[in-house]
Amino acid sequence: MKITKPLNLGLAALAGLAFACGGGEKSTETSTPAVTESKPAEPVQEMSLEEKYKDDPIYVKGIAKVKASDCTSCHMVERKIVGPSYADVAAKYESTDENITMLAEKVIAGGVGTWGEVPMPPHPNLSLEDAKDMVAYVLLLK
Ligand code: HEC
Structure with missing residues (x-):
């Protein structure tokens, strides 16, 4: 009482x-x-996406090109910084040829409005092939 x-x-x-x-x-x-x-405690979450795909040829090729460019100053794999996380981008788009080409063209031309008010600057020096390898790597990260 x-x-x-x-x-x-x-x-x-x-x-x-x-x-x-x-x-x-x-x-x-x-x-x-x-x-x-705090509910979902799936084993998938325990392995980072980097760990999960580190031996995939698409990953290996793409990450080398991403690291050689400026992408990492605005994008992280699993956390939003200036741009959306790659995991968020991968969750939004299916990894089809169409989406890879569309997003590669956006990386080259730059763009704004899909994820917010902050624009992604253009990357005019990237070849379409390099940009596609980068995007294929990004869309793998799910
Ligand atoms: C100066 C910061 C910055 C740099 C550098 C940068 N990005 Fe981005 N990125 C952004 C922002 C901001 C967005 C969100 C744009 C929007 O809302 O439409 C974005 C969006 C994206 C998207 C999703 C586009 C969409 O329409 O959903 C991809 C894929 C992407 N970036 C890849 C890259 C790659 C690959 C590189 C390196 C070549 C790169 N980014 C470099 C800031 C950056």
Whole structure:
């Protein structure tokens, strides 16, 4: 009895606080993604994408060209920095010839608006072949 009473009071105070901060509904909404995010513990997640594909010829060829260019200053494999992460790009596009060509042309011409307001600068010195090898590597990373 002595324990439950102050606890109830505490909960009531918390509920009051949540209301004070702009409505109970919103506060439950924001707490939901945090709960679902910690749920999936699939073994796939334990191996980094780099590890997973490091022996794939598309990976080996593509990463060499990506590293020789400026891509890594704006893109990381699994984290968004200036540009989207390669994993996010790979999740968005299927690895088809059409998509590889379309994205390679975008890397060469530059572009904006697909991922936000920040533009990707053009890479006019890249050949279409090199850009396609890079994009094929990017789209592998899923
Ligand atoms: C100065 C920063 C910067 C550099 C350097 C850069 N990118 Fe990007 N990249 C971006 C940004 C920002 C976007 C998102 C553009 C958009 O929203 O349309 C992007 C988007 C992309 C996309 C997805 C395009 C789409 O339409 O979904 C690919 C693929 C890509 N970059 C590959 C590369 C490759 C390969 C290189 C190296 C040759 C490179 N990027 C260099 C900033 C950069």
